[in-house]
Structure formats: C-alpha cells, structure tokens
Amino acid sequence: xxxxxxxxxxxxxxxxxxxxxxxxxxxxxxxxxxxxxxxxxxxxxxxxxxxxxxxxxxxxxxxxxxxxxxxxxxxxxxxxxxxxxxxxxxxxxxxxxxxxxxxxxxxxxxxxxxxxxxxxxxxxxxxxxxxxxxxxxxxxxxxxxxxxxxxxxxxxxxxxxxxxxxxxxxxxxxxxxxxxx
Amino acid sequence: xxxxxxxxxxxxxxxxxxxxxxxxxxxxxxxxxxxxxxxxxxxxxxxxxxxxxxxxxxxxxxxxxxxxxxxxxxxxxxxxxxxxxxxxxxxxxxxxxxxxxxxxxxxxxxxxxxxxxxxxxxxxxxxxxxxxxxxxxxxxxxxxxxxxxxxxxxxxxxxxxxxxxxxxxxxxxxxxxxxxxxxxxxxxxxxxxxxxxxxxxxxxxxxxxxxxxxxxxxxxxxxxxxxxxxxxxxxxxxxxxxxxxxxxxxxxxxxxxxxxxxxxxxxxxxxxxxxxxxxxxxxxxxxxxxxxxxxxxxxxxxxxxxxxxxxxxxxxxxxxxxxxxxxxxxxxxxxxxxxxxxxxxxxxxxxxxxxxxxxxxxxxxxxxxxxxxxxxxxxxxxxxxxxxxxxxxxxxxxxxxxxxxxxxxxxxxxxxxxxxxxxxxxxxxxxxxxxxxxxxxxxxxxxxxxxxxxxxxxxxxxxxxxxxxxxxxxxxxxxxxxxxxxxxxxxxxxxxxxxxxxxxxxxxxxxxxxxxxxxxxxxxxxxxxxxxxxxxxxxxxxxxxxxxxxxxxxxxxxxxxxxxxxxxxxxxxxxxxxx
Ligand code: SF4
Numbered sequence: 001x002x003x004x005x006x007x008x009x010x011x012x013x014x015x016x017x018x019x020x021x022x023x024x025x026x027x028x029x030x031x032x033x034x035x036x037x038x039x040x041x042x043x044x045x046x047x048x049x050x051x052x053x054x055x056x057x058x059x060x061x062x063x064x065x066x067x068x069x070x071x072x073x074x075x076x077x078x079x080x081x082x083x084x085x086x087x088x089x090x091x092x093x094x095x096x097x098x099x100x101x102x103x104x105x106x107x108x109x110x111x112x113x114x115x116x117x118x119x120x121x122x123x124x125x126x127x128x129x130x131x132x133x134x135x136x137x138x139x140x141x142x143x144x145x146x147x148x149x150x151x152x153x154x155x156x157x158x159x160x161x162x163x164x165x166x167x168x169x170x171x172x173x174x175x176x177x178x179x180x181x
Numbered sequence: 182x183x184x185x186x187x188x189x190x191x192x193x194x195x196x197x198x199x200x201x202x203x204x205x206x207x208x209x210x211x212x213x214x215x216x217x218x219x220x221x222x223x224x225x226x227x228x229x230x231x232x233x234x235x236x237x238x239x240x241x242x243x244x245x246x247x248x249x250x251x252x253x254x255x256x257x258x259x260x261x262x263x264x265x266x267x268x269x270x271x272x273x274x275x276x277x278x279x280x281x282x283x284x285x286x287x288x289x290x291x292x293x294x295x296x297x298x299x300x301x302x303x304x305x306x307x308x309x310x311x312x313x314x315x316x317x318x319x320x321x322x323x324x325x326x327x328x329x330x331x332x333x334x335x336x337x338x339x340x341x342x343x344x345x346x347x348x349x350x351x352x353x354x355x356x357x358x359x360x361x362x363x364x365x366x367x368x369x370x371x372x373x374x375x376x377x378x379x380x381x382x383x384x385x386x387x388x389x390x391x392x393x394x395x396x397x398x399x400x401x402x403x404x405x406x407x408x409x410x411x412x413x414x415x416x417x418x419x420x421x422x423x424x425x426x427x428x429x430x431x432x433x434x435x436x437x438x439x440x441x442x443x444x445x446x447x448x449x450x451x452x453x454x455x456x457x458x459x460x461x462x463x464x465x466x467x468x469x470x471x472x473x474x475x476x477x478x479x480x481x482x483x484x485x486x487x488x489x490x491x492x493x494x495x496x497x498x499x500x501x502x503x504x505x506x507x508x509x510x511x512x513x514x515x516x517x518x519x520x521x522x523x524x525x526x527x528x529x530x531x532x533x534x535x536x537x538x539x540x541x542x543x544x545x546x547x548x549x550x551x552x553x554x555x556x557x558x559x560x561x562x563x564x565x566x567x568x569x570x571x572x573x574x575x576x577x578x579x580x581x582x583x584x585x586x587x588x589x590x591x592x593x594x595x596x597x598x599x600x601x602x603x604x605x606x607x608x609x610x611x612x613x614x615x616x617x618x619x620x621x622x623x624x625x626x627x628x629x630x631x632x633x634x635x636x637x638x639x640x641x642x643x644x645x646x647x648x649x650x651x652x653x654x655x656x657x658x659x660x661x662x663x664x665x666x667x668x669x670x671x672x673x674x675x676x677x678x679x680x681x682x683x684x685x686x687x688x689x690x691x692x693x694x695x696x697x698x699x700x701x702x703x704x705x706x707x708x709x710x711x712x713x714x715x716x717x718x719x720x721x722x723x724x725x726x727x728x729x730x731x732x733x734x735x736x737x738x739x740x741x742x743x744x745x746x747x748x749x750x751x752x753x754x755x756x757x758x759x760x
Contacts, residue, residue: 057476121410145496
C-alpha cells in the first residue's frame with residue numbers, strides 16, 4: 001500500500017511532521033479494531049447546516065477520509081457510529097431515536113457542534129431538545145460552531161477508541177442493555 | 182435615486198386604495214387597508230406594477246391595539262418597496278386570503294395560521310405547514326401569550342394528508358426525512374408512473390427551531406448571534422441583513438470601509454457556495470471528477486474565509502454598525518493572488534463540465550421552471566435568473582458597497598472576466614463550446630443595458646431563458662466571474678476609515694427591514710424593537726422560502742432519478758426555510 005498523504009494539510013503547513021504518521025496509525029487502528037472500514041451515518045437533527053457541510057468536506061480531496069478507512073453510509077443499519085448535528089428539533093426527535101435504534105451495537109453516538117453538544121444558541125427554544133444528550137446516549141462530543149474538519153477527524157479517532165473500549169470491556173453488558181431499551 | 186423612480190409614492194397608495202402610513206425604510210410606500218379589500222389591494226399592486234411579494238409579517242399587537250396585524254411587503258421593479266397592512270380583530274382572528282389572487286402568498290398565509298392562529302379564509306390549502314401533526318391545536322407559538330418555557334405535549338392527530346393521485350400504474354414513493362447522503366432533512370412524496378414523476382409534494386420544516394420566538398426579548402447584539410446561525414452556508418448574508426435592519430432602526434450606517442469589507446465577505450460567500458454547487462451538480466449526473474474539483478476549490482475558498490475572518494463560514498465578521506475584522510493591505514494582496522489562481526482553476530473545471538457532452542445532455546431540458554410560473558411563485562435568486570427573470574437585490578435594492586458611486590467597481594463589473602479568460606459580455610463563449618446551441622454564454626443583462634434601476638446601471642446580472650438545470654449551472658458560472666471581478670475591484674479601492682459606528686440600544690418602539698442577495702437569492706429580515714431596547718418581533722424570509730415550491734413545480738415530467746440533480750440545481754436550504 002502506498003504511503004498516506006499527510007492527514008491534515010494545514011497541520012503539515014505548521015510543521016507537524018507527525019501528521020502522516022498519525023494518519024497511518026489511525027488507519028491501522030481502524031483495521032485492528034473493526035477488521036474493515038469504520039462506517040459512519042450522518043444524522044441532521046436540526047442543524048443550521050454548517051456542521052453538515054463540514055462533515056461533507058471530510059469527503060473532499062483535501063481531507064479525503066475514505067483513504068483512512070472511514071466512510072459515510074446510507075443506512076443506520078450499516079453504521080458503527082452516528083454523527084448527529086443540531087440540537088434535536090421536536091419534528092425530528094422521533095426519527096432520530098428510530099435511526100439510533102436501527103443501528104447495530106455498540107452504536108457510538110457523536111454529538112457534532114455546539115448545538116448538538118448542548119443546545120448552542122438555541123437554548124430555551126420551544127422546539128428543540130437542547131442537545132443530543134437529552135435524547136440519545138452521547139459517547140463523544142465535538143465542540144465548535146461548526147467544528148473544523150480537523151476537529152471532526154479528531155472526534156472520529158476518539159470514537160474509534162470508544163468502540164474498542166465497548167467491544168472489549170462491556171460488550172456483553174452493553175448488548176443486553178441495548179436490546180432491553 | 183430620483184431618476185429611477187418612475188412614479189411618485191402616492192401612485193402606489195392610490196392604486197392600493199389604502200391610507201398612507203409613515204414608511205419604515207427609504208423607498209417604502211406603506212399603507213393600511215380595510216380587511217375586506219386586502220386581497221384586491223395586493224392584486225392591483227402585483228398586476229398593476231409587476232410587484233413581487235417579498236414577505237408577509239404577522240404580528241400579535243393585541244396588548245397595544247387589540248388586534249393582530251398583517252403586513253404584505255412587495256418589491257416594486259423600480260427599486261422601491263410597497264407594504265400593505267391590515268388589522269385582524271383579536272376576537273375573530275380571520276382574514277380574506279390573498280392566495281387565490283396572488284399565489285405567491287400561499288405559504289406565508291399557512292405559516293401565519295400555524296404560528297398566530299389567523300385563519301386565511303378562502304385559502305385553497307389549509308393543512309399545517311410549519312408545525313407538524315403532533316403539535317396541539319389551538320397553541321400558537323408566535324402569539325405573545327405563548328410561554329416557550331412550558332413544554333408543549335405531543336398529541337395524537339391524523340397524519341398529514343399528502344395529495345394523492347389515483348390511477349393505473351401510479352406508484353407513490355415516499356423519501357425522507359433522513360436521506361442517504363450528508364443532506365438536510367425533508368420529506369418528498371413522489372407520484373410516478375414507471376420512471377416519470379407525475380407530481381411531487383415536499384413536506385418540510387423538520388428543522389424548525391423556533392428562532393423567531395427565541396429571539397424575542399433578546400438584545401440586538403444577542404439577536405445577531407442567533408441570526409447568524411439561521412443557516413451555515415449563508416451565515417454572512419443573514420448576519421449582514423440583520424445588522425442592516427438593526428442599523429436602520431438605530432439610524433446609523435456602517436462606515437465606508439466596513440461596507441466594502443462586508444461586500445468582499447458577501448462575495449466570498451457567493452464564491453464558495455457557487456463553486457461548490459457547480460461541483461455538486463455533477464454528483465447528480467455521476468460526473469465525479471467535477472464533484473472532486475468543485476469540493477477542492479470550495480475548501481480552498483473556505484480556508485481563505487478562515488484566514489480572513491477566523492471562521493470557515495465567515496461568522497463573526499459583521500457586527501451592528503460595521504465589521505469586527507479589518508482587511509489589511511498585506512492580506513488583501515495575498516487574497517487577490519489566491520483568488521486569481523482559484524478563478525483560473527475554476528475556469529478549468531467549468532471547461533471540463535461544459536465539455537462533457539454526457540453531463541450537459543442530462544442537464545439540458547431537465548427540471549424546467551417556466552418563467553411565468555417562477556414569477557407567480559415569487560421565486561428569487563439563481564432559480565429566477567435562470568428562468569429569465571432579471572432580478573438581483575444587489576442592483577435592485579443596493580446596500581453595503583453595491584450602492585451608487587462605486588464607479589470603479591461598476592467599470593470593472595462591466596469588464597468582468599469569465600474564469601476561462603473570456604470577457605463576460607460576448608456571447609459565443611463557454612456554453613456554445615460545450616456543444617449547446619441555444620446556450621450562448623451570457624443571457625441578457627451582463628452589460629446591464631437598459632436597466633433603469635439602480636445598483637449602478639452597469640451592475641452585471643446574468644440571466645438565461647431556458648429555466649432548466651443547465652441554465653442554473655450557467656448562471657452560477659457567470660455569477661462566479663462577476664464575484665471574482667467584484668472582489669478584485671473592491672480590494673483595489675478600499676476606502677480608509679473606521680470599521681464600526683457606535684450606537685446605544687434603542688429607547689423607542691421601531692421597526693425596519695432589510696434585504697441582501699445571498700448565494701441562494703434574496704434574504705429579507707424584518708425586525709422590530711421595543712422601548713426597552715429588546716427585540717419585539719423578528720421575521721426571516723430566506724431565499725429558500727419562495728423557491729421551495731418551485732422545486733416541486735419543476736419536477737413533474739422528469740425521471741425520478743433526475744430529481745437529485747434538479748434539487749441540487751436549485752440548491753436550496755432547509756435550515757433557512759424551517760428556522
Ligand atoms: S453548532 Fe453552529 S454550525 Fe453547528 S448546527 Fe449549531 S449553529 Fe450550526
């Protein structure tokens with residue numbers, strides 16, 4: 001396999017020569033933990049679309065997360081983790097819960113952006129849940145309004161650690177907990 | 182200004198038969214009419230002077246006047262505004278619907294019904310629009326007596342009734358609210374025979390966040406934080422629109438340097454959107470090389486945004502009274518070079534797209550929005566210009582640095598260069614090179630000939646007549662050229678001076694509105710503050726509001742698999758619409 005491009009072009013320009021090694025390490029970790037690529041499902045639970053466009057830009061040639069073994073999938077049934085943006089609006093709450101329920105265990109939930117992490121500027125609205133944690137069990141929170149693509153990649157690295165933790169340490173317990181829910 | 186006003190304000194007043202009220206912004210004729218004559222007054226303005234319904238604002242003034250008010254604001258072709266108001270009594274909250282006479286009013290009136298409980302009598306479609314089925318009847322969130330801190334329970338209700346078509350071989354295809362890609366949520370209901378769409382009905386407002394209510398009672402500065410987050414990719418347009426409305430109320434104006442910096446930011450916003458959209462439209466036909474290049478250039482433009490403002494979406498640039506960031510000479514020079522390179526590379530990308538016959542063939546004659554339909558729906562932005570409607574807020578209601586007097590900018594606008602190096606006005610350029618007869622490069626208006634109305638006669642507004650996906654792509658490509666030229670011209674003649682004007686919170690009740698041309702079309706914000714200096718009412722009419730019904734209207738007759746392409750060619754936003 002050819003060597004990976006630097007993980008983050010901007011980091012590289014700041015003389016972070018570790019960037020490409022970091023990418024390689026991450027990619028290796030994906031292989032080791034999942035034995036395949038990490039599959040991500042995006043869920044817009046009422047964002048302003050800023051966060052979503054940043055997720056979209058992870059697919060562009062500058063970040064190209066597919067080379068690291070990460071991809072966006074079309075169905076929650078194929079997903080290892082859920083990238084949730086927005087503070088969860090009333091009109092999307094039920095659909096968001098159904099999406100999460102359709103995911104296979106361990107089903108990592110990542111809250112992306114200030115809105116998803118804690119309601120953001122929408123705190124106090126009659127029509128939002130004030131953050132993903134009030135609706136779904138959040139594993140990782142990525143702050144920012146919106147978080148930069150680099151922060152999203154960092155969050156995904158943490159999510160992989162979390163998957164590893166859950167698979168190794170609370171696999172059985174977690175699966176039972178999930179099916180009862 | 183005087184030379185462009187073809188008729189004095191009193192004409193509009195006479196036409197509408199209303200009683201004159203003090204205007205809220207320069208160039209506005211504001212009248213009040215009795216409830217019964219409201220539809221007729223709106224119709225004569227639309228039919229008589231070719232006005233476009235720009236927004237409708239409902240207000241709960243029961244505490245002050247004992248009634249609700251409705252205000253229909255129209256954009257008049259000669260650079261003016263016209264507002265027709267009426268009072269709706271609190272004890273019988275109903276009004277004669279304007280929709281049968283002015284179809285563009287349809288969603289506004291349904292929204293007023295959901296949010297204020299005002300019944301539009303005679304409206305052909307009285308289903309819920311903004312609030313979905315499980316929202317209890319009789320609870321109206323924008324009424325002043327609604328307390329947002331008390332949770333509203335979900336209720337059992339009949340599910341939304343989509344219009345259904347019956348007949349042999351008709352299948353219904355439900356899609357959404359969540360879609361397969363990284364897209365915003367919305368539900369689409371297709372009726373199709375085989376591959377052909379017979380009808381499409383969108384069900385939207387899933388991301389309704391209650392922003393108009395949330396902002397009430399907040400200070401003007403706090404309000405800006407929220408207004409800037411209505412939409413990600415039109416952040417700056419929304420922020421500037423809000424700031425301009427607030428400045429109008431405060432009686433201040435952004436200093437010249439701030440006006441230029443705002444315009445540079447607004448053009449950068451248009452650039453990263455249009456460049457990315459040109460690429461994304463390729464996704465609709467599976468031309469992935471185009472997608473990748475579009476996304477790459479978009480990201481480079483967003484990095485430029487970040488270097489300029491500290492945010493990839495240009496957030497935090499605009500403040501009430503001016504801007505928060507300066508553009509120093511050194512960075513301006515760097516930006517100018519960078520933009521010249523990106524313009525060149527975008528030229529390569531467009532040549533690639535337009536030169537791909539299979540791509541263009543899918544786009545031509547697909548998703549046609551007829552001009553008369555676009556006019557009836559009050560469509561704005563690229564969608565309107567690609568269907569032969571010559572409108573652009575930058576020229577028609579100029580603001581920031583688009584105002585008259587920017588002679589150098591005008592001059593440079595006239596000699597705007599296409600990214601592939603061809604001058605903008607001459608015709609047989611890119612489109613024809615792509616083998617598209619009937620797609621001569623720029624429609625009319627590029628040289629601005631014969632535009633009596635403002636923004637500098639030379640302000641180039643590319644339009645096309647075809648109304649199809651290809652036309653929307655070509656209008657975007659032409660607008661990109663104009664934006665690149667505008668930024669270069671603005672950088673070249675940055676006036677010196679302060680960045681922000683000082684202000685103190687207002688102490689009297691006042692209202693104003695303002696409009697800007699976002700990448701998606703005209704954004705219009707209506708703002709009212711009270712004597713305590715906090716926001717009393719805020720109404721956002723984004724470009725997506727009048728344009729969404731046009732997407733549904735452009736789909737029938739096309740293949741189901743072409744819908745994503747048609748949708749991308751309009752490139753509307755759900756967050757802006759749903760608020
Ligand atoms: S965190 Fe910011 S960018 Fe993300 S959805 Fe909320 S307002 Fe938009």
